[in-house]
Amino acid sequence: MRSNRTLFLIEVAVFTALALLLDVIPFLSFKIWAQGGSISLAMIPVFILAFRWGLKGGLLSGFLWGILQVAAGTGYVLTPLQGFIDYALAFTVIGFAGIFAKQVQKAIQSGQTTVYLTYITLGVILGSSLRFLAHFAAGVAFFNSAVEGQSVWVYSLLYNISYIIPSLVISAAVVFLLFHKQPRMLLKTA
Numbered sequence: 001m002r003s004n005r006t007l008f009l010i011e012v013a014v015f016t017a018l019a020l021l022l023d024v025i026p027f028l029s030f031k032i033w034a035q036g037g038s039i040s041l042a043m044i045p046v047f048i049l050a051f052r053w054g055l056k057g058g059l060l061s062g063f064l065w066g067i068l069q070v071a072a073g074t075g076y077v078l079t080p081l082q083g084f085i086d087y088a089l090a091f092t093v094i095g096f097a098g099i100f101a102k103q104v105q106k107a108i109q110s111g112q113t114t115v116y117l118t119y120i121t122l123g124v125i126l127g128s129s130l131r132f133l134a135h136f137a138a139g140v141a142f143f144n145s146a147v148e149g150q151s152v153w154v155y156s157l158l159y160n161i162s163y164i165i166p167s168l169v170i171s172a173a174v175v176f177l178l179f180h181k182q183p184r185m186l187l188k189t190a
Helices: 002-024 044-053 055-071 080-109 113-142 152-181
Strands: 029-031 038-040
Touching (some): 002 038
16 A cells, blocks of 8 residues: 555656646747647646546646646746636646546456547546636636737637647547557556
């Protein structure tokens, strides 16, 4: 049991650091907005933890990644509440992909490829969608429309969807391919 907890903590630390690196390395992350929002591979480590460790791994890694962005100075914070929603909350909820961890691991153990790949895809969609909702809500509450005459609701929708959708597609494709080639990687070995 102790080695399982140690493995969990090590993986959370390593994969959270990897998420931050994937988000800040210029050739791995395409920043499309000055105030935040990038198309990157950075959600993938959080999804890996979510599918390996369930909610606790995914939520913890997502939360730490969001906090690290602010600590590293890459976050765009106007107020404490906006910072909480856009970083602590938005990145934590990516970990809700872990809701499907048991189904994914059971399908891997029984060799049901289509089933585990379906659950992985659903998890990536769920985590990315919840992240979008948090960013969208913060955009409506804290940012005015940058386009004169445009509703703040429409602006926040277009702004946030412009990077979340491509990141969702890239993450789903990479996680799908990664686990299709190495499904046992999702099983804990300790």
